[in-house]
Amino acid sequence: MELSKKYSDPNSTMIFYDKLSDKELAVLLSNKDRSAFTEIYNRYKAVLFLHSLRMLKDDLEAEDLVHDLFSALWTRAEKYNIETPLNYYLYRSVKNRVLDVFAHKKVQNKHMESLQEIIESGSYITDNTIREKELGKLIEREITLLPKKMREIFEMSRNQNLSHALIAAELNISDKTVKKQINNAIKILRNRLDLYVFFNFFL
DSSP states (O other), X not given: OOHHHHHHOTTSOOOOGGGSOHHHHHHHHHTTOHHHHHHHHHHHHXXXXXXXXXXXXXXXXXXXXXXXXXXXXXXXXXXXXXXXXXXXXXXXXHXXXXXXXXXXXXXXXXXXXXXXXXXXXXXXXXXXOHHHHHXXXXXXXXXXXXXXXXXXXXXXXXXXXXXXXXXXXXXXXOHHHHHHHHHHHHHHHHHHSOHHHHHHXXX
């Protein structure tokens, strides 16, 4: 008996979704059967979480990834190709999403490195683009908000291109203090510039 007829028969007994095969659940899913979706979720959520966790090494990222995967599965349920084995589709989806996360992090890290180079060198305008000019203004504004002594040391290093030793001698402090103040300034600036800045100004 065909699945559609089997479950549309008013005289048939209650459907026990946990007894259905993946293939049967996939057919019902493609017809937007919410109970079938719930069974798929309950059947695979734990193993998919562990699968993604092994690759991401982060509980929250793995949890978010699996949640987004199932949200997308339900949203596009009617387009699901029932010829594709459900377990294969889900595992492949996890892998693809993990690769997307890695790619995103790679881009993000690249932008963080670019920002640090810009902060340290003061080279805000390399090709006269509007985005870089705006980023330069943003960084300059944040520099003015640094603690007074930290700002002074940072600007002596960045603007006057003085070595740590020369700054230490001029301010009568240790080289170690100079290095710490400059590193703290860079850390503060990076923390203040939210991630959206990178995507607005570098992408």
